[in-house]
Amino acid sequence: MKPIFPIGGVIVIAGLGVWLWLRPPPAFSTQPAPSATVSVVSATRQTVPRQVEGAGSIVAGAATRAVSLNAAAILTGYDVTPGTAVQAGQALATLAPAPMAVAALQKAESAVAAGQAARHHVATLLPAHLATAADLAAATQTLRDAQAALAALRATGAGQAETVRAPVAGLVTSLSAAPGGSLPAGTVLLKLAPASALRAQIGLTQSQAAYVNIGNTATLTLLNGGGTVAARVVSVAGALNPQTGLIDVMLQPLAPVTLGAPVAVDIHAGTLTGFPVPNSAVLSDDSGPYIYQLDQKNIAHRVDVKVLQQGDKTSVLAGKLNPAWTVAAQGTYQLTDGMRATLQGAGS
Known part of the structure; x- marks a missing residue:
C-alpha cells in the first residue's frame, strides 16, 4: 500500500493558495496621520545684551538732610507736607519764640x-x-x-519769631515734630531730600545680583505714569536684606522722578550667548523646559533646554539645538515628539 502523505500535502497547499487568491483585500485606514500647523524661526546662536529685571520704588537715598532747630522754639505750623517739592529758600515752617x-x-x-x-x-x-x-x-x-x-x-x-526756609531745592520726605509744642534746640523739624539724591531701590536674587556691577546702565519704567527714565547702578549691597531676603540695588535716575513712585527696572548687565526664540516656543513639563525643532521633513523633535533669560517677548536658551533645523514658534502646544508638522502658509 502506497503512503498518502505527499498527496495530502499537495492538496493542503493548493487549498491554501486558492484561499489566499479569493480572500478580500485588507482594509487600509483612511484616518489622516496626526499633524499640527506651526510657524517656525531659525535656530541661530547669538550674543545678546543680558537683561536683569527687578521691581522697587523711588526712595530718598542716603543724602537726605535733616532741617533742625538752631534754638529752642515753639513750632506753630508747617507750610509743606511730605512729598512737596520745594525750591531753595522756600518757607517750610513757622516758629514762635520759646x-x-x-x-x-x-x-x-x-x-x-x-x-x-x-x-x-x-x-x-x-x-x-x-x-x-x-x-x-x-x-x-x-x-x-x-x-x-x-x-x-x-x-x-x-527768642524771635522765625520762618524756617529750605536750605536746598528738593523733596520733603517727612515731618518730624508736632505743631504747638515747645521744642529744644537741635530738634529735627523735617527731612529734605535734594532732587539729585533720589534713588530707585530694587531687590534682586543672589543669582541676578551676581551679574550687576556699579556703573551698569538701566531703564526705569514708571508704573504709575508709564514713562521710562534712564538710570545707572550706584550701589549693590554685599549682604541680603534681612526683611526681604534679597540683595538691595540702588540706581540713580537721570531725569526727574517722584518720591515713592513704583518702578520696574531693566538693568543692562553685559552680554550672554544663546539661542533667542519667541516665548511661545518654550514649553515646560515635569522634566523642565523644552522646545520642538523641525527637521528637513518637518518632523518634530523634542529638545530639552535651559532658559538663560526671559524677556517680555523673547527667551534666550541654552541646549543641544540643531542649527540646521528650525524651531517651532507658534502652535507648539499641538506637537508631540515625532509628529509631522505643517508650516503656516504652506501651499496657500
Missing part, C-alpha cells in the same frame, strides 16, 4: 547794657586817677564778652 529762649535773650541784652554802663563808669574815673588802665581793659573785655553772647543768641534766632 519762653526760656525769650528769657535768655533778655538776660543777654541786660548783660550788654550793664557792660556798657560799667565801662563808661570806669572810663570817667580814669582821668582823675580813680581807676587804672587795667580796670578799663577789664571792663572793656566784659562788655565784649556780653556782646558776643548776645550776637550768638540772635544768630540762632533765639
